[in-house]
Amino acid sequence: MDQSEIDALLHVGEKPAGKGKKAKETPAAPAPAPPAPKGSAVAADKEGEVISEIDAVTAVTERETNKVMDQLDTISQLVLKQQDLITQVMQQPGAQDGAVQQALHEIMSAGKTIQDKVYEAMDLMQFQDITRQKLERIVYHLRQIHDYIVDLLGTGLKSEGERANISRTIAQTGTTPDERKTHADTVIEEFKRSQQKS
Amino acid sequence: MKILIVDDSSTMRRIIINTLSRIGYSDVIEAEHGKAGLEKLGQGGVEMIITDWNMPEMDGLEFVTVVRTTNSSIPILMVTTNAAKEDIVAALQAGVNNYVVKPFTPDTLKEKIESLLG
Ligand SMILES: [Mg+2]
Numbered sequence: 001m002d003q004s005e006i007d008a009l010l011h012v013g014e015k016p017a018g019k020g021k022k023a024k025e026t027p028a029a030p031a032p033a034p035p036a037p038k039g040s041a042v043a044a045d046k047e048g049e050v051i052s053e054i055d056a057v058t059a060v061t062e063r064e065t066n067k068v069m070d071q072l073d074t075i076s077q078l079v080l081k082q083q084d085l086i087t088q089v090m091q092q093p094g095a096q097d098g099a100v101q102q103a104l105h106e107i108m109s110a111g112k113t114i115q116d117k118v119y120e121a122m123d124l125m126q127f128q129d130i131t132r133q134k135l136e137r138i139v140y141h142l143r144q145i146h147d148y149i150v151d152l153l154g155t156g157l158k159s160e161g162e163r164a165n166i167s168r169t170i171a172q173t174g175t176t177p178d179e180r181k182t183h184a185d186t187v188i189e190e191f192k193r194s195q196q197k198s
Numbered sequence: 199m200k201i202l203i204v205d206d207s208s209t210m211r212r213i214i215i216n217t218l219s220r221i222g223y224s225d226v227i228e229a230e231h232g233k234a235g236l237e238k239l240g241q242g243g244v245e246m247i248i249t250d251w252n253m254p255e256m257d258g259l260e261f262v263t264v265v266r267t268t269n270s271s272i273p274i275l276m277v278t279t280n281a282a283k284e285d286i287v288a289a290l291q292a293g294v295n296n297y298v299v300k301p302f303t304p305d306t307l308k309e310k311i312e313s314l315l316g
Binding site for chain 2: 062065066069119122123124125126127128129130133134136177180181183184188189191
């Protein structure tokens with residue numbers, strides 16, 4: 001992570017608290033505009049700045065998440081190598097003593113647990129994509145406010161190129177994987193039944 | 199069994215690839231949006247598609263719709279954060295065979311893939 005990225009993270013952490021709120025509270029159609037004060041041009045610029053900062057955060061978190069994944073991959077490969085070595089040792093004539101075999105089995109079993117935990121940690125990294133999409137939703141709302149101000153004043157930043165379309169309905173925080181699966185399966189079943197009828 | 203994974207998140211592609219390799223599928227190719235997915239598909243040999251919905255350039259729904267104009271049989275699994283009923287129905291209408299809501303567990307992904315192939 002370089003300094004500008006760290007700065008972006010720090011800025012996002014301290015500055016936009018008020019603006020984040022504004023994004024949530026301001027629906028698609030903002031209230032009729034009062035005569036534009038000079039400060040609005042600055043606000044439009046700030047809005048654009050916040051959007052760039054959020055974009056920087058998502059880029060950094062994706063890259064850093066991949067670094068964590070690299071580490072987990074390395075651990076996983078080392079565990080596999082260790083398991084191989086233990087298997088070889090178990091077959092050695094000098095390792096046939098009952099207590100030694102017992103200890104080796106326990107080491108194998110611990111290795112298996114480590115491997116499972118590494119896989120679980122990898123799966124948990126899905127949070128990165130979910131968080132990114134939540135941030136993208138915030139960016140979407142900020143952009144609407146930004147465009148509104150720009151329309152009002154004929155000034156400000158130009159729209160950027162095409163972005164990923166945003167998720168309107170990210171699964172509610174707190175739903176369990178089972179609940180999400182059951183929900184999807186229920187809709188699929190209903191859809192299939194309705195197809196058969198028609 | 200060659201599987202095409204289409205998702206704009208490199209983290210998510212990696213997680214899906216990991217899960218696939220754990221359940222025995224290691225012949226995988228990747229694309230970061232629908233447009234790139236169509237190119238990969240054009241190179242041939244793909245037997246199953248796992249696609250995200252929210253992506254730049256071409257989203258998953260459009261991608262599936264385009265794929266279905268020329269290929270009605272390839273199994274398509276959509277893996278997305280979009281959880282609303284109308285989204286799931288729209289995806290099924292576009293031609294998706296099954297649907298997984300992110301974040302998923304490896305067991306769910308495994309079950310869905312096996313049901314598509316079995
Ligand atoms: Mg996406």
